[in-house]
Amino acid sequence: MAEEMIIRIAEPQDADSLRKLINETIDTCYFRVYPQEAIDYFKDYHNRANIVNDILEGHCLILASEEEFIGTGTLFGSNARRVFVKPKYQNMGLGKKIMYGLEEKAVEKGVRIMNLDASLVAYPFYRALGYETQAEDVIPVKNGQSLRYYKMVKKLGNQ
Numbered sequence: 623m624a625e626e627m628i629i630r631i632a633e634p635q636d637a638d639s640l641r642k643l644i645n646e647t648i649d650t651c652y653f654r655v656y657p658q659e660a661i662d663y664f665k666d667y668h669n670r671a672n673i674v675n676d677i678l679e680g681h682c683l684i685l686a687s688e689e690e691f692i693g694t695g696t697l698f699g700s701n702a703r704r705v706f707v708k709p710k711y712q713n714m715g716l717g718k719k720i721m722y723g724l725e726e727k728a729v730e731k732g733v734r735i736m737n738l739d740a741s742l743v744a745y746p747f748y749r750a751l752g753y754e755t756q757a758e759d760v761i762p763v764k765n766g767q768s769l770r771y772y773k774m775v776k777k778l779g780n781q
């Protein structure tokens with residue numbers, strides 16, 4: 623890839639740009655799979671306050687070029703969350719780079735089993751990274767629609 627990329631820890635002032643990256647990625651990637659009500663739920667879940675809280679309380683990584691934010695992911699305790707790669711940069715190994723960064727931090731903190739909630743869109747990605755399915759779950763959203771996702775885990779320390 624021609625562009626120089628850096629990976630760094632997020633700061634609270636990054637929250638608005640992160641939210642923009644997350645919302646754009648949700649809009650582009652989820653509409654084929656989820657009803658609009660589920661998409662609205664996801665976007666509300668990734669609101670500014672939750673992003674700022676995770677930046678302050680968790681380990682939030684940003685992958686960026688000089689021009690823009692390209693990807694992000696957060697470790698909160700043993701939970702990996704808010705992992706997104708901007709659509710035009712997907713399938714280049716960047717999501718994996720972010721997840722390995724989170725797993726490395728988790729190992730450093732003594733986490734033995736990493737857990738996450740996988741959207742239907744991200745499920746094959748997490749399976750490719752060695753996460754196992756614990757359960758399928760459904761959140762009821764507006765207008766009688768539902769949001770289906772998977773609870774996944776991975777034993778750390780042998781990658």
Ligand SMILES: CC(C)(COP(=O)(O)OP(=O)(O)OC[C@H]1O[C@@H](n2cnc3c(N)ncnc32)[C@H](O)[C@@H]1OP(=O)(O)O)[C@@H](O)C(=O)NCCC(=O)NCCS
Nearest residue numbers: 705706707712713714715716717718741743744746747750
């Ligand atoms: C899911 C996501 C983070 C993956 O990031 P990415 O940079 O595209 O993934 P990578 O290129 O690092 O892929 C890593 C591995 O997963 C596999 N993979 C990724 N997406 C896949 C898919 N849809 N189906 C099958 N395999 C997939 C890749 O083939 C690769 O396998 P390899 O290591 O054997 O080569 C990114 O596509 C994304 O942001 N999607 C939309 C948002 C989302 O759902 N985020 C997660 C919230 S739970």
